[in-house]
Amino acid sequence: MRTCRDHERHGMPATATDALLEWSSKTNGRRRAPSPVGQPYGPPLLVLxxxxxxxxxxxxxxxxxxxxxxxxxxxxxxxxxxxxxxxxxxxxxxxxxxxxxxxxxxxxxxxxxxxxxxxxxxxxxxxxxxxxxxxxxxxxxxxxxxxxxxxxxxxxxxxxxxxxxxxADSQDPPANAIDAFVRARLQAEGIEPAPLCSDAVFLRRAYLDVIGTLPTAEEARDFLKDRHPQKRRLLIERLLQRPEFADFWAMRWSDVLRVKSEFPINLWPNAVRAYHHWIRTAIREELPYDRFAWTLLTSSGSNFRTPPVNFYRAVQRKDPGTVAQAVALTFLGVRPQAWPAERWADMEVFFSRIGYKATGEWKEEIVFFDPRKPLTKTAATFPDGTPVTLAPDDDPRRVFADWLVAKQNPWFARAVANRMWAWVLGRGIVHEPDDFRPDNPPSHPELLDYLARELAAADYNLKHLLRLILNSRTYQQSSVAATQHPKAAALFASYPIRRLEAEVLIDAICQITGTAEHYSSPIPEPFTYLPHGHRAIALADASITSPFLEMFGRPSRDTGLASERDNKLTANQRLHLLNSAHIQTKIEKGPGLAGLLASSRPHGELMTQLYLTILSRYPTPAEVDAALGSPPVDIAWALINSAEFLCRH
Amino acid sequence: MNRQTSKPSPVFAAVSRRTVLQHGLLGAMSWLLAGRPKAGVANEPTPRPPRANAVIQVWLWGGASHLDTFDPKPQAGEAFTGPLNRPIATTDRSVFIGELLPQLAGQFDKYSIIRSMTHGNNSHETASYLVQTGRNPSERVVYPTAGAVVSLFRSRGASHLGLLPPYIVLTQPQGRFDEAGFLGNRYRPFATGGDPNAPRFVVEGLVGQRTEGQLRQRRELLRQLGTLTQAAPGDATLQALARSEEEAYELLLGDASRLFDLDREPRELRDRYGRNTFGQSCLMARRLVQRGVPYVTINFGGWDTHRDHFPAMRTKLPQLDRGLATLFADLADKGLLATTIVWCCGEFGRTPRVATEPPWNGGRHHHGQVFSAIVGGGGFRGGCVVGASDARGETVRDRPVYPHDLIGSMYELLGIDPNGRLPHPQGLHVRVIPDADEEAASGGRLREIM
Known part of the structure; x- marks a missing residue:
């Protein structure tokens, strides 16, 4: 039986701030300086x-x-x-x-x-x-x-x-172990995998998947010119160091952690700012995921000054049962229906002594271990069935967190590896990514175990996991499926085509057109106005009012379920993109395209620049030909409305 | 033809004459059948055949004062009434409403006043959620608003709608919570944007500046440059995208621009509605309902008057009075009132006692303890008062009406079984209206005016 003092053995930091500080000081020395963006490798080309x-x-x-x-x-x-x-x-x-x-x-x-x-x-x-x-x-x-x-x-x-x-390039052998697992399954089912994607497709895909941002025309040009044999791997490294990486992945984690001011979570604006800042910093500083989780689960203090305590506030009800369900969904990918009632009752015990109290400051709240609350049982049981004895003066949250992040707990690493995989490849190995239960088995159990082991071995560095996935041939497959086999999608036979997320889409449109959105929130006390040019992927608060983001299925962050994000394209969204003043004005008046559209450049040059800017590739002669004679603004409009622009592919 | 006076059978009244003409009797019958919700729990009373087929919700965003509108308390004294202390009589000489609502007083026969609305919450977001979903926000599920529920049930198989969104908001979205809740994107309200009082009512996405010829040219270019679609014709996402595009163009090249063209209405009628955004929104709402849109919300903001309340009322109430009174009259004239429910309220009332001290200088704060709503048409009787507040309008005196009592009553008249189930993406068992098991306080449905 394990004791309640495991966190000391683990050497876990005492507070959230310590966790971050400690980690940054450790890593600052050894972290690589970011590579200069867009700098081509090798000399300028004369011959390709x-x-x-x-x-x-x-x-x-x-x-x-x-x-x-x-x-x-x-x-x-x-x-x-x-x-x-x-x-x-x-x-x-x-x-x-x-x-x-x-x-x-x-x-x-x-x-x-x-x-x-x-x-x-x-x-x-x-x-x-x-x-x-x-x-x-x-x-x-x-x-x-x-x-x-x-x-x-x-x-x-x-x-x-x-x-x-x-x-010829498509004949390349598998890039890493991921491919071996995926290929073996495809072979067994007799499914032909899609060929390797083109450089242009890879460039755009990697930008969108790693930093939620479109490459600029210059970045696209540089990459396509680059003849370094390892240029894809090098691009992945550059992207992992970009500041947008932290914005984009903080957005994803904020979905899971339910970062929003208002109903039904009611964190309130100040706490949202603090919480989001903490999450973003943790991602930027590469705080290992086990510490990230442990800190979220064990912190005590003010919601403004000790941001991770907001984990216990970002729930619709603050009773032990609701908190336990939030913890299980967030860190184990388990939904309420997945476990029998007794297991939930056992888990509630660990969250039965959380205290909340107000301070003199408006909407400030202290979250703390409250020893006055009675411990319903001293003999508790972890979700895996391991019994543990709780001492009366122990913070049971810590006992649970120690169990959760222990290396011998395979559920923890598997759940996050599956989430990361699903974020990049559009579908979990366990699908949906937060629905682990015995009757919903993984499509590739060995692959999931492998990813979990890799993550644990890399000290829970999530970038390590991303690197593995992004460098795999599986990730770099074309999105044009080689087969219509009904199981092809579930077995990752091609890269899945998906509509861009609301935030990524509007950012991309703004980047191309050189325009910005106004983000504000009419929540009283205090109103929130974000500076001009603030990007949607960097928004801290899901309560920020934005008709576009709402229409395009931004998650409301009410439950933390992955399915809250709705990337289906509806007819309303289509109308908005095709015909709204909002988008038309950006295309026609935005400084990003205005110069290009008004210039009297030759058709071919115009097409090249528009394609590089909007689709991150060169046009084909057929496309140049098809657009000949169309007004430039119509061409820009058509490209922005094309499936190729609207979807990851 | 005035359907209000000719009184067809109630079932038949639910199908508009237009539907019958457009789709033939068979089409109308199938529409009717498809529009009927599934039967609910077996032992509950079966819902009556639908009387209403559309709802117009006038949403007084911010919370309008009940004392200055439909529940005046002249006896409470100056500290409560402020300067608005001379209520006026309605068509029923014994019922008085606020002095700034003379036209609504004249239309009282068409709607009833509920003076005992209550939920007890004083924060905008939670109260908005409470009033429009009828649900308690402490639960784990995020519920859809009445608009999303009605559009879910009333737009099933409603081919007459084409791509017109079943739930339309004039003109700005509320944006305070996800109105579609777990029902998802499809039932999220479509906010028109633009200004119906402007010379051209530009509707986001639907009515733009381009001619039909230009739209067609662009569409052809889009098709030619669709290289990804050409490369992967079998991809499910791309096919869904193509379908949505097809639908979008059907609407763009169809009758959308005519529908939103208010110049097609007589100038005199437009004047009667009031030449302001709210007034013209009311007119637009009538046109939408006439076209078959099942749920229209007019989001009328500006009622959150913590300070300088009374000057604000002197601008806002005449607009409300004119627009809403004309809407009732016009719906009745066109024979639409019998099948269209109109309800109007905000998320709460405002404190009966006027805050005279600085910085409020005559303001009213949030008051969810008791407030007023009005509801008429679609099978609701007019000219009645439901419930009462106390002498100062601070608490409910009798017959409390909780939001789900009102919403449930509307569902009944719309033929939506309040005891039925809502489709939940995770398969949870979710009832249309909370029952006793969910510990929801209830004053009962509004039988007295149905």
Missing amino acids: HQGRRRYRSLPAWVALLLAGTGLAATVVGVVVALNAPGRVPVPSEGFSEDNQREQSAAADRGAGAAGHRGPAKSGKGGKPVHNVPPDLTYVRHLPAGNSANASTKSPVEQAREVFEAPA
């Missing part, structure tokens, strides 16, 4: 490594370009003879002069074809080819292949090539 391999043959080039513009090989003769007025400017960067000349000719023919197809589109093309600035590289990202099959590619195949890495 991909170009060397893929675009060796000039005849293949011509055929490719023609295929890319949607032109059948049979009309080549006609097109070459035409002297069309509309021209698509030509990419030039990164190719030898010969290549460049060949592309120019091909692109001219492509544009000619567009002119030929309909009078509406003629005469609105770009400038003559010699005016082309040196960074129009979309052609470089043409589908790879040889001339024989290029012309027969269906539009679906052409579109897929935007999202998938070249076939």
Whole structure:
């Protein structure tokens, strides 16, 4: 039987502040300085490594370009003879002069074809080819292949090539143990995994998943130019050090920890600020997750001055039963229905001596261990059935927390590993991620155990777990599934396409358009007004009024259930994006796009810049062609309304 | 045709004439059947056939003073009445209401006054939740408001709605709690934004500045640039996205812009409603109900008058009076009042004793102990007073009415079984209205005016 003094053995800090301070002082020395953002690895490029391999043959080039513009090989003769007025400017960067000349000719023919197809589109093309600035590289990202099959590619195949890495790269062996577990399962079921995603897709995906932020056009360009063989791994490292990392993951943890001012949680604005700041700091300073949990469960003090005590206030009722359920949901991923009543009754004992008292300050509350409250039983039982004897002067919260974070408790690490996995891969190994129960088994039990062991071995450093997942081939699969097998999604055969979270979506729109939202909350005492330009992922309080965030399914943080966040796209949301003054004004008037939309740049250059800014990739010739003649503002609107923009993919 | 006077059978009254014309009798019948909620617990009385098919909620956000509106207490003296101490008689000469509501006094035959609303809570958020969900906030589940519940039951299979949201808020959302509760996004209210009193009522998402031709052109471009959709046509998320887009365009290119165009109403009628945001919102609410929208909330803010209460009342009450009185009259004229419930109240009343000391300078604070609501139409009798407060309007004197008593009564008239179940995503057993097991105090449904 374990004693109640385990926390001393664990060397746990006495208070929450100590926990953070102690940890920061330990880590400051050894933590790596963040890498400069957007700095390319290796010298500027003259010749692309991909170009060397893929675009060796000039005849293949011509055929490719023609295929890319949607032109059948049979009309080549006609097109070459035409002297069309509309021209698509030509990419030039990164190719030898010969290549460049060949592309120019091909692109001219492509544009000619567009002119030929309909009078509406003629005469609105770009400038003559010699005016082309040196960074129009979309052609470089043409589908790879040889001339024989290029012309027969269906539009679906052409579109897929935007999202998938070249076939050769897809043969790479599994990157780490995660892939072995996932592949074994897929093989057993006879499901073909999706190929590796393209660099452009990886870039956007990693930004959105790691920092909840869109890459800028420059960041996209730099990454796509980069020829370092480890550039994906290096990008992951850079992203893990970005300040937005703490904002984004604090948002996710605030969902779980129910950080909101108002009904039904009623933390009130000051406490929300303190609590959120503490969570964000813990994430930034890489406070190990076991200490994070232990501190939340054992702190005593004022809700303003000892922020983690708000864990015990962020519940709809402060009775032991409700608190026990909140603890189990948060740290064990267990819902009320999952356990029999006796187990809940046993668990309540650990939270039966929490005291709350007001102070003279408005809405200040002290949370403390109250020894005057009677201990209902001295012989208590942990949820795993281990008995423990509680001494009368013991804070039972500590006894529980020690049991919870002990390395021999596998539930704790599994629950958080599953949460992290679900946050990144859209679905838990136990699904839903907070619904652990015997009749809801994990899809990959060995994988879940492996992740839990890795986490515990890495001193509960959550970034270590993220690194493992992000570097896996499983994570880097294309989102275009190779099969429609009914089990494919549940077995992670492809990266799941999901609508962006409300906060990430509005931040992305604001970033592109150079605009900001006004966030405020008309809660009395005190009203909250956030400074102009505050990002949605950095909002501390789920009670901040925002019609957009409400419409797009921001969780209300009432229960801490993962299912509170609603990422389904409804028709109302669609209407808002397609036609609301809110979004239209941003696109039309926002300084981010205004300059670009008003300039008289050649069509190809405009398309390149819009695509890099909005979709973080270069346009395909087919896309350049399709948009020829459309007003620039309509193109920006269409890209922002495309599934590719609205979804992680 | 005036349906109020011709009195079709109650079941039939629930189906609008428009529905019948548009979808034929069969369509209307299936709509009716689909709209009927499932039977509740077997031993409870079966609900009556629906009398009402729509609700307009006038929400006095901030909490309006009951003493200055529907429960005047001239005998309580100056310390309570402030300067508004001359109540006026309604159509029923024995019933008096606040002196700034003369037009509503003239329409008293169309609504009844509940003077004994109570829940005892004095904080905005909790009280708003209490009044609109009928639930006690200490429970673990976050309940949906009446608007979400009605739109859930009344929009099932309501093909006449198309994509018009079943729960519309004019014009700004309350934004204080999640009105859809556990019912989720689909039943969250759609807030129009814009200003119906402006020359062009721009409705977020629905009515913009672009012509139909431009909308179609853009849609085609969007389709052509949909590379991800082309690459993964079988993806479930992308298919759902495409469906939502389809629906969105149906509405955009359909009749939405005509519906929100208030210039289609006679100028004289617009004037009668009052040329202000609230007045024109009332008119808009009538148009929406006429079109078949089951629940419309007019979110009328500005009632949280802790200081300088009386000057505020002199601006706000005439607007309320004009807009709401015209709404009752107009609904009756159009034959819609028989099937449309109109209810009006805030989250609580205001303290009967006027706070004269600085910094309040004649203010009233929150008072959830007792307050007033009015309700009419859709099967509620007009011209009655339910319950009473004490001589100073501080506590309930008789016949307390708790929020779920009022909401449950509305559900009954709408054909929603208050004893039925709400669909809960985690499968919890959640009743439409709390029962005795949930320890909810109750004064009973409003049988006296139903």
